[in-house]
Amino acid sequence: MMALYQGINSTNSLIGIFDAFIHLIITHGFRYVLQKTTWKTLSFLKLAVRVVPATFILAVLAKFIVAAFMWWPLGLFDKQPFYFNTLIVAILQSQIILIVWSLIYFSFHYFRNYKSAEIEKWKLEAVLKDAELTALKTQVNPHFLFNCLNNIRALVLEDTEKARDAITKLSDLLRYSIQYNQKQKVTLREEIAIVKQYLALEGIHMDSRLNYTFHIDNDALESEIPPMIVQLLAENAIKHCLSKIPEGGFIKIDVSKTIEALMIQVTNTGQISATPSDSTGLGLRNARERLNLLFGDQASLRIENLDRDNVIAAIHIPLS
Amino acid sequence: MKLNVLVIDDSRLARQELKHLLQDIDLVNVSGEASNAGEAIEFINKAKPDLLFLDIQMPGKDGFELLEDLEETPEVIFTTAYNEYAIKAFEYNALDYLQKPLEKERLLTAIEKVYEKQSHKDSSSKSTELLREDSQVFVKDGDNCWFVKLADISLLEIEGSYTRIYFEQNSPMIPKTLNYLETRLDPKAFFRANRQQMINLRCIDKIEPWFSGNIKILLQNGKEVKVSRRQTSKFKEMMSF
Numbered sequence: 001m002m003a004l005y006q007g008i009n010s011t012n013s014l015i016g017i018f019d020a021f022i023h024l025i026i027t028h029g030f031r032y033v034l035q036k037t038t039w040k041t042l043s044f045l046k047l048a049v050r051v052v053p054a055t056f057i058l059a060v061l062a063k064f065i066v067a068a069f070m071w072w073p074l075g076l077f078d079k080q081p082f083y084f085n086t087l088i089v090a091i092l093q094s095q096i097i098l099i100v101w102s103l104i105y106f107s108f109h110y111f112r113n114y115k116s117a118e119i120e121k122w123k124l125e126a127v128l129k130d131a132e133l134t135a136l137k138t139q140v141n142p143h144f145l146f147n148c149l150n151n152i153r154a155l156v157l158e159d160t161e162k163a164r165d166a167i168t169k170l171s172d173l174l175r176y177s178i179q180y181n182q183k184q185k186v187t188l189r190e191e192i193a194i195v196k197q198y199l200a201l202e203g204i205h206m207d208s209r210l211n212y213t214f215h216i217d218n219d220a221l222e223s224e225i226p227p228m229i230v231q232l233l234a235e236n237a238i239k240h241c242l243s244k245i246p247e248g249g250f251i252k253i254d255v256s257k258t259i260e261a262l263m264i265q266v267t268n269t270g271q272i273s274a275t276p277s278d279s280t281g282l283g284l285r286n287a288r289e290r291l292n293l294l295f296g297d298q299a300s301l302r303i304e305n306l307d308r309d310n311v312i313a314a315i316h317i318p319l320s
Numbered sequence: 321m322k323l324n325v326l327v328i329d330d331s332r333l334a335r336q337e338l339k340h341l342l343q344d345i346d347l348v349n350v351s352g353e354a355s356n357a358g359e360a361i362e363f364i365n366k367a368k369p370d371l372l373f374l375d376i377q378m379p380g381k382d383g384f385e386l387l388e389d390l391e392e393t394p395e396v397i398f399t400t401a402y403n404e405y406a407i408k409a410f411e412y413n414a415l416d417y418l419q420k421p422l423e424k425e426r427l428l429t430a431i432e433k434v435y436e437k438q439s440h441k442d443s444s445s446k447s448t449e450l451l452r453e454d455s456q457v458f459v460k461d462g463d464n465c466w467f468v469k470l471a472d473i474s475l476l477e478i479e480g481s482y483t484r485i486y487f488e489q490n491s492p493m494i495p496k497t498l499n500y501l502e503t504r505l506d507p508k509a510f511f512r513a514n515r516q517q518m519i520n521l522r523c524i525d526k527i528e529p530w531f532s533g534n535i536k537i538l539l540q541n542g543k544e545v546k547v548s549r550r551q552t553s554k555f556k557e558m559m560s561f
Contacts, residue, residue, distance in 0.1 A: 143377065146401035147331065150420040154337035205331050209379075246356050246380040 011074065018069050022062050023094070027101050030058060040109045051102045059094035063087060140177050141235060144202070145170075151204050166204060169197040180227040185294065188255060188262075189221040191230050195253065198231060202238055209248025210238070220257035225264070225317070226290040229301075232283055233266040233313045236303075241270025241311060257319075264315040272303060272311050291315065322349040323435060324367070328360045328386070329353075329375040329399065334420065338373055338399065341427055347435045357381035361389055371395045371434050384465070387458035388495065391504065392451055393467060395434045396458075450506045459485070461492030470509070474523035474539050476501060478516045486541060511555065513537065514548040 034040070039047060067087065070076045148170055155163035176194045180186075192214065203210050234251060242249050249269025256263050284301065291299040298318040306312040325348045329335045335353050342348050351369055354360035357380055363369070372394050376383035383400075387393055398417045416430035441454050453471040460466075468487050475486040482493045483501060502512055512518045519537060526538040534552045537545045547555055 142402040144401075146420055147334070150337060150401065150422075151331060151333040153421050154333040154340070157340060158333075158336065204333065207332055243377070244379050246358075248379075 011076070014074070015066065015070060019062075019066050022065050023097060026058050026062050027098070030054075030098075030102075031105065034105070040106065040113065047106060051099065051106075055095050055098035055102060056091075058098055059091045062094050063091045066090075140174065141239065144205075144235070147205050148201050155204070162204075166201060169201050172197050173201070177228060177231075183227055185224040186227040187221065188216070188223045188225055188230075188264075191225060191227060192216060192221075192253075192255075195230050195234050198234060199251065206238075206242070206248060209245075210242060211248070211250040212252070213250070214253050216253075216255045217257050220255045220262060223257060223262050223317075224294075225262075225315075226287070226294055229287050229290070229315065230264060230266070232287055233264075233303075233315075236283070236313070237266060237268035237270070237311065240272060241268055245270060259319065261319055262315075262317040264317075266313040267306060268311055269309060270311055271305050271308070291317070321439070323347055323370040323395075323431070323438060324349055324351040325371045325373065326351060326360065326363055326367070326369040326394075327353040327373045328355075328357075328378075328383070329373075330355050330378045331375075334375065334399075337420075338422065341422060341424055345428060345431060347431050357383075357386040357389070360386055364390060364394065369394050370438055371397065371431075373397050373399050376400045384458075384460050388460060390458065392455040393458045395438065396467070397430050397434065451504050453506065453509055457494065459492050459494055464490075464492065466490065466492070470505070471520070471522070474520050474541050475543055475545070476510070476518040486543065511551075511558070513545045513551055513555075517545050519545055 039050060042050070148166070152163050152166050152170070155166060173194060176190075196214070199210070199212050203212075230253065234253070237251050242251070251269075252265075252267045254263075254265045254267070284303070288301050291301055295317050298316075300316045301313070302316075303311065303313040325342065327335050327338050327342075327350060329338065332355070335355070339350055339353070342350050348371070351367060352363050354363055356378055360372075360374075364372070374383045374386070374396055376398055377400065378386075381389070383398065387396065399420055399422065400417070401420045403417075403419070416433065418426055418430060451470055454469060456467045456469050458465070459468055466487075468485065472487045473485050476498055477484045477486070478498045479493055481497055482495055483498045484491055484493050498516075498518060502510075502518060505518070509521060510518050511521055519539060523540050524537055525540045528536045528538065530536040530546060532549070534549055535547050535555065537547060539545065
């Protein structure tokens, strides 16, 4: 009696171990298949609609393999009858196990995705902040600012009226550049006025080395542009070209307006290198982004060497 | 004694401003001004000023390039509007670096420092055609800059068409050939040990015999220099009297 009981007991543990083993293989296989699907991204309801039948199929598969194992090599059905009801219960038990497994699997992935999505969001925010900061920093070139103040100090002794005038011009320029990121658009009239102040101040520093002319269509004066964009081109022309040439040179600013487009061209003495410095590259990229945001992808900003002595920067804004 | 000063800045008003500040300082006498590197170099070679006020950002050659072109650099005080050059290492023979607009007190301190240094210099040998031992050269290696006193250089070595100089823990290169430097350095102080190297005689630690009658010189910085056969006899001759 004891021996028979132990025999049944050891057969049962053998079935239990085999059952666990089959489940292990099936969950591994399931996981392998899941990795190739997009189920992880589905909502809970859609996921449930898929997981319940899938686990049922897998449970049936598992129990049929176990039943097959009991039939051969154990040969248990020779000794005792096969109950269909027992099979159904076993399948449901198996399915519950698989559903619990799925719950754990999907909630783990859900939290992991949530975390990495959060990190992505932070990264993006950091990049944006960074871009904003660089934009802020490039508003007024500090080299220009301090040279300007130093020149005004000397002018105070030499020509009081001119010194007073320069302080006003610098104030205008600073006010404009501090306020500019509060506005999306300014009129060309406002922008050109500031560029004139800026060039006048650079003219004090560079003396006869800087010459500049403006040709602005009267029709264009009320057109709207992103602020500091012509200013940026004028500043780049001085920083990267004119300030490096001992004899100096000229800047020519032309604005024309047709029915189709507004064209702003800044032509200056000098040559640009194929690879702009980081800060310039950023300034230009920022300017292009602002143009595209306001006027769509058709708006453009191009800078290139016009010929061997001159550089041209052209802004094209379609008006239709 | 007054320091003779050259003011170098591309902006006329900036020069004006500096001259105005300097006019009240008794230690200096503004002997000239220049608006670019070319003018400055010409003036320096001719008038040999004691001190340069040098703007770094200038059209054409900038302030550093100007200094690199000089055979012997006077004392230098840099004046600049904004330090975007990240001048990191002026550790050696630290010099002054003033930001515009200049503050009078800071300017005076800087000048006093130069004056102090200058008054310790031996002015007796000023007439010689060769570079003196207390002459300084400007060396820039990447982001690092030094004003190196010739007396502090222990070894000069050929490095392609340039020369590597050794002083303290540093060994930057200067864009001049060793052969040229040999013609400019005082033979009483510097000795051409072989085709590749020149040594500072004051920096010798030990002299050891090497094979076939040649000698090997150990420098104070631990470097070993083998003296060529021809130069060995010259060295012995020099040392015998």
